[in-house]
């Protein structure tokens with residue numbers, strides 16, 4: 001029997017300085033900045049405490065990846081120029097002019113950055129490495145089309161393999177689908193894949209598609225994952241945010257998942273924009289005091305932050 005959860009409070013609160021970045025903040029004219037990823041710097045001698053890799057759309061909707069720096073993860077200063085993108089035969093074998101939704105993992109003493117790369121209708125994911133997020137070195141694509149929303153865990157599995165979450169697109173599901181997990185010995189070659197979370201398991205708010213959003217975070221209760229959840233209706237596709245706890249030893253097994261979104265489009269800057277009704281996270285930062293900062297795009301137009309407590313998100317996974 002279905003029992004409503006009688007939710008009477010918010011797990012995440014919109015930062016009162018939202019949106020933290022808009023197109024008007026750039027030195028050149030831009031159309032939008034959204035779905036960016038922020039990370040607290042882990043390398044020694046870091047120039048800034050937090051770095052954000054911003055997805056921005058030029059006026060013609062070609063995309064750029066632009067760095068921003070921050071002392072607190074909330075107030076951002078854009079760098080003077082966007083990142084230089086690769087000019088190698090391997091990159092040009094697939095990339096055109098649209099690359100988007102970066103995710104950053106600190107692992108093995110380096111930042112590994114994944115970027116979805118669109119060519120006609122299909123998406124591959126490009127992997128970059130960087131010691132400091134001042135520049136990015138393109139390594140290769142790490143999948144055949146069509147797969148996206150990849151995030152690499154910040155630790156290897158007990159048998160020494162890298163782990164990623166991903167969302168292969170399934171044509172029969174309208175080009176959307178479930179969250180999957182794969183393993184790799186070297187970050188390049190991936191396999192031993194498992195389906196983790198199906199759309200039907202996320203009640204109505206994720207019935208039309210799911211995608212992993214942020215780098216998993218180890219907790220005593222399991223790996224905390226945050227995902228975007230899509231619900232199609234007559235006029236829009238609503239993108240909300242859910243959370244789940246995966247088993248620490250067998251991370252393809254879901255221990256708990258929120259039956260209700262922890263964030264849904266409600267603010268004007270999420271309800272109206274280039275794509276209405278979208279909250280699309282690509283990263284979170286968990287501070288030593290348990291504060292969780294979720295970085296998400298509002299309506300495919302502006303960059304936003306929501307704030308909460310790690311313990312409250314875990315509570316929502318277990319009890320909502």
Ligand code: BMA
Pocket residue numbers: 035100101239275278280297300
């Ligand atoms: C997804 C991605 C995101 C975007 C979302 C809503 O498929 O392309 O970058 O925010 O759609 O338009």
